[in-house]
Amino acid sequence: MKLKRELTTLTRNETENVLMWLNNELPRKSYSQVGRRRIVELLDATKRLLDLTNRAGRRGHGITRWSKELIRCTTWVNQRIRQYPASPIVMWSPKGSLTFGEDFSVRPRIEDEAATAHCILGLAEANVLARVRQCACRRWFFARSKNQRSCSATCRHRLYEQTDAFKTKRREYMRRYARLKRSGKVK
Numbered sequence: 607m608k609l610k611r612e613l614t615t616l617t618r619n620e621t622e623n624v625l626m627w628l629n630n631e632l633p634r635k636s637y638s639q640v641g642r643r644r645i646v647e648l649l650d651a652t653k654r655l656l657d658l659t660n661r662a663g664r665r666g667h668g669i670t671r672w673s674k675e676l677i678r679c680t681t682w683v684n685q686r687i688r689q690y691p692a693s694p695i696v697m698w699s700p701k702g703s704l705t706f707g708e709d710f711s712v713r714p715r716i717e718d719e720a721a722t723a724h725c726i727l728g729l730a731e732a733n734v735l736a737r738v739r740q741c742a743c744r745r746w747f748f749a750r751s752k753n754q755r756s757c758s759a760t761c762r763h764r765l766y767e768q769t770d771a772f773k774t775k776r777r778e779y780m781r782r783y784a785r786l787k788r789s790g791k792v793k
């Protein structure tokens with residue numbers, strides 16, 4: 607029970623780290639254009655890897671079909687994560703408790719990028735990476751449900767306004783309104 611709770615806390619921290627990085631909320635020195643591209647590529651490839659794995663086998667029966675794409679994707683993710691070598695480290699938190707983290711053997715400039723890359727794999731392992739999504743407004747968010755596509759109610763409505771269902775409804779409304787106007791029932 608305790609382990610599960612700790613894992614949940616870990617996942618929450620990892621989600622927060624990834625979202626902060628993706629949404630440019632860290633100090634400016636944490637970012638470079640290539641670094642940003644590398645992280646988004648890793649995120650996409652890891653999501654793809656999970657997706658391919660799910661489709662390659664039946665749950666509990668192992669992978670039954672190794673496609674070339676699945677192998678290519680696995681190799682790609684492994685090569686990319688190897689660019690962020692890390693070793694475990696123990697340290698003290700400001701509150702005085704012993705914490706366990708990772709020490710990255712990378713240039714200081716890409717330490718935040720490396721931490722984000724490791725968090726992405728952590729979220730994949732916890733099977734929640736597919737919930738890390740980008741809204742139409744460009745903001746990254748964690749989807750609380752499978753179907754959530756927007757970061758906020760405002761964005762959800764904006765997205766709905768672009769759908770055919772909304773356009774049809776709106777057209778019908780305008781037509782009805784025009785008819786009422788002609789009949790003199792509304793001004």
Ligand SMILES: [Zn+2]
Pocket residue numbers: 741742743744745756757758761
């Ligand atoms: Zn949004």
